[in-house]
Every structure is written in structure tokens, then in C-alpha cells.
Amino acid sequence: MESHRVTRRRARSSRSRAVLSTVLASAVVVGGTAAGTVYVRAHADAGAVSSQSSVTPSASASASREASVEPAAEPSDDRDALLEKAMRAVAVEDGADVAVAVLDLDSGDSARYGDGAFDTASIVKVDILAALLLQAQDADRRLTAQEKAYATAMIEDSDNDSASALWTAIGRADGLARANKRLGLTDTTGGDGPLWGLTQTTAGDQLALLQQVFGDGSELSDASRTYLQGLMGNIAADQRWGVSAAADGAGWALKNGWLARSATGLWDVNSIGRITAGGRTYLVATLSNGSSTKEKGISLVEAAARAAVSAFA
Template identity: 65%
Template sequence: MNEDIPEDTSRNEVGASTPYRTLWAAATTALVVSGALVATAYGVAPAGGGSGATAGAAFGNAELASAATVPVGEQVSPSPSGASSPAPAPSPSSTVSGMAVAPEAVDLEAALAPVAAAAGGGLSVALREVESGAGASYGEEAFDTASIAKVNILAALLVQAQDAGRELTDLEKSQATVMIEKSDNASALALWKTIGRAGGLEAANQRLGVTGTEGGPGDLWGLTQTTADGQLELLEAVFGTTEASPLTEESRTYLQDLMEHVSADQAWGVSSAASDPAETALKNGWLPRTATGLWDINSIGRIESNGHTYLVAALSDGNKTKEAGIETVEAAAKAAVAALSEAAD
């Protein structure tokens, strides 16, 4: 269901902020943490998608359907999104384990320039090649998560359950399954409440080593703000590439398995950069903005490409259509993986 809702225009448009681009690469298991400022999401969201979701519930993204019951999908967002071109980049610098080093051969600025120019909106990408530890990032601005927040919600729930020394309940497991595999919004809202909304998410993220991420206000989990680097940190915790992850092997395997079985109609995004789609673990998010009619399109996951494993996060906003946004994140993922692969050769 769509409806006009009041908006707080005091929030700067994401695309209208002054972005700066950084890139780094290092053969190490340490991930660079960017110091991105996190914008706060304001306003009240209308009812969005979700299998069995009824009007009046607030969700993360929006794929609209019949009036009473809205199918699996995403939420309509209340806040505007800009579509400005990226600002000129400063001289690149890199950091490894807190130590400044000279930039290496991974030039995401050049690799993604054509994609960013064609997109016309905001774009940020972060990735890491698991075997070598080499990684790179482009862009540090914050974006609405939309439904990629569902991975973070489940990771937070698993951390909390581990701390309590309990297993997930049958209901929680059922909600987690449809939340990740079918992007069910009603289940996401239920688990968002279970973890303690934004406060619970942010407390878990301190444990998970996820930075640059601020939970959405109230029940608006889809308006959680995040950066590409923050999402890459989440992927590292989920896929066990860092010893700092508080998730047990059992918890990681559980979440990975759900991400490996997303619905076929949602198998787009960073998976386009995979040479072996069968080994892809994925979660996407799509979010139309009510004020502008523009779309946020995000994709995170693990892919296999030419014998190497990559963790990739691609975030975008200011897309004219959902399809255009999908093309942007897919082109960005392909270009980023190719650039990192070429630098490693």
C-alpha cells in the first residue's frame, strides 16, 4: 500500500552530501574500517511488502501487491534520496591494522568510474578476496539498508541467543527462514522487536565488529543506515573470516545456509560477478523513495569467481528505477571483482 506521509526534510539527502572516495588493498586478514558519518533516518514509513504483511506495519523495502496482503518484498521509504554525481576524490590512502601504508594496485576509483557516471546516483562498494585477504573499497557515505538489514538482524539474534545459552525457538527459526530466503518483512519486523530494535542491533554490532551502522528509528528496521565497509565487516563475521566474530561455527553455518537459498526471483546483485552461482550466498534490498520516486538498491554476499572466494557489498541510491539500480550494483560488483582479481595476478 502506498500513501503520502510527512517527512522531515532536515535530513540531508544521501546523494547530496559531500562524498569522498578511499581505496585500499592489503594481503592481510585485517579489514580497513572507514570513518563514515552515519545519517539519521526520519519520518514515518507506510506499510510495505512482506508475505502476509498487512497495512499499518512498517517494513524495510517495498514490492507492492494486492491491497490487503502484500507479497514478499520491500518497503516504501519516507525519506528523500539525492542523485548527485560523486565528488572528486582526494589522494588515495590505505590503512592496514591501523598503520598507514602506500596504496596498492587496486584502483576501484578507475574501475568504477564508468559505473558511477552511468548510475547518476550514489554508489559505494567494498570487497575482500578471502584467500589472500586483499580488499578494496570505494565510497564512505551512508545508505539506507533496506532488506540487507535482515542479515544483520539475524546475526544479532544469534549473538543474543548464544549469550543466553539457548537455541532459537521454532518460531524464530521459521521467521528467520522466510526473512532471509523470501525477504519476508513481517518476519523481519517480528525479529527486529525480538532483538530490541536499534539498541539491540547496535549492541550486537559492537560484538560483531560492524561499524558505520545505525539502526532505524522505532520499527523502521529498513531505514537502518550503513556503509559498504560496515556491510563487509558484517559479511566477515557471518562467513567466519575473522577470529573476532562472536558467532559460533554453528550460527555462521545456519545463516550462510539461508543466504545460499534465497528465492530465484531475488538471485541478482553481487551474484552476477560469480562464475559459480551455485556457491553464492546472497541478500538484496530494494527501496523506493516516496519523496523522489528514486530507488535504493543494495546487494551483499559471498561469491565464487574463477577459483577465488569474494565477500562483496554494493550499495546505491538515486536510481531512477529498480531495474536501473540492479544494473548498477551488478555492474559495480563485476567491475570491482575484476579489478581486485587483476591486481592479484
């Protein structure tokens, strides 16, 4: 065989022949693994490169020809499984429920945990403003001074009266539905009549909304996206909780929602937004219901946000 002739030319001692034979045998084993269903993670691959650094270039080439190994694409990690594992460590109060979805904007990888529908509470205010901006774009106009005043109070201070005014302006649930069809929200249903806070949504739909606000290829114009991002980056100081708990420093833009249900006294607590952590940018949406207090709900969505980011660490 060609590899044996190379060995006789370059390594004359019997000890050298034994070493090269071992290398060749190892290469065959690795080749069989790469061709099968088992894969080696990146850190293991790095270790393999290090362990072969003492092999001469010609011997490495011979080993590669002998084993007929072609580099195989390493499958991506199962992010959903990693997120599910991370969520096992999140303490969930009896009777409470939580869902979270996350997208790494740098890689495009995403993960989701939980697919139930939740009351939006005040996070629907981002959707309301997105719908208003779409309507303004279609009419080729800018927001009026009054609309801007409502929008600022609604997002930055979570003012409910301003939300009610803009909810009416967009056409309530019907107007929201028309906007969401364009924005790609398929599992969101507007609240009855004036009850915008009881809009139903999923973590996946909220992630889709965040992509329209912060990602590429949006139905929203660059000017509309920049405007919404600016408001979400200037939230009132007492509302700077939620997904920001998973951020490094001040690298966040968010909107939170909280609502005590009158029938049960239990809390809906939600948080959506963009954060930066570990030098990467993430979109995170975490929804919850059934917490006995607002504070416990906040702790739950913050823990879920940290778990979401840890699935990509």
C-alpha cells in the same frame, strides 16, 4: 675483481668477455632500481627471469655479487586505486550514488570505493539475524521454532513481516547497536522505531558484517555462521541478482535489499554476499541510491560488483 677472474677462467674469447660485461652492467642497473622506489610487477619479473635463462650459473652468481643486490619484497597493488579505475567504466545515472567494498578471502586483500551512508533496505535482515543469534548464544539456547520460521522467511524470501517480528525481538535499534559493537560495525545506525529498512550503513560496515558471517575469528559460533550461510545460499529464485552477477555459476550466498523512497520515488538497491570467481572467494558489498527504477538500481549494483572483482583479477 672476482667476477673478472671467473670470466677469464670460464670464457676465453673476447666475444664472451663482452657478453658477460653486458650482463654485469645490466645487473647493476636492475639492482639500483630494486633499491629505489620503483618496483617491477610480477609479470615483468617473470619476463626478466626468462631473458636471463641463457646466462651460466657461475656468471649469474658473479653478477649478483658484483651488484650486491638483495631480493626486495614487491609491494602489493593499490587495490583501492584499481577499484576506482574499474568504477570509472560503471555507468551511474544522474543523481544516483554507489559504493562498494570487496575482500579477497584467500589473500586477505581488500578494496573500497565510496564511504557515504546508505539506507540498508532489506540487507539489514542479515544484521538482524546476526544480532538474534548472538543473543541466543549469550543465553546458551537455540533459536525457537518460531524464530527459525521468521529467520527463514526473512532471509530466503525477504519477508518484511518476519523482519519486523525479529526486529522487535532483538530490541530494535538499541539491540542492533549492542550486537554491532561486538561485530565491528562502527558506522551503522538502526532505523527509528519499527523502521528497520531505514537503518543507515556503509559499504565498509557491510563488509565487516560479511566477515563475521563468512570469515574466521567471528563473534558468531560455527553453528550460527553455518545457519546464516545456508539461508543466504538459498535465496528465492526471483532475488538471485546483485553480487551474484560477478560469480562463476552458482558459487554465491547473498542478501539483497530494495526500497522506493516515498518522498522522491527514487530507489535504494543494495546487495551483499560471498561469491566465487576465477577460483577465488570474495566478500562483496555494494550499496546504491537515487536510481529512477529498481531495474536500473540492480544494473548499477551488479556492475559495481563486477568492477570490484575485476580489481583482483
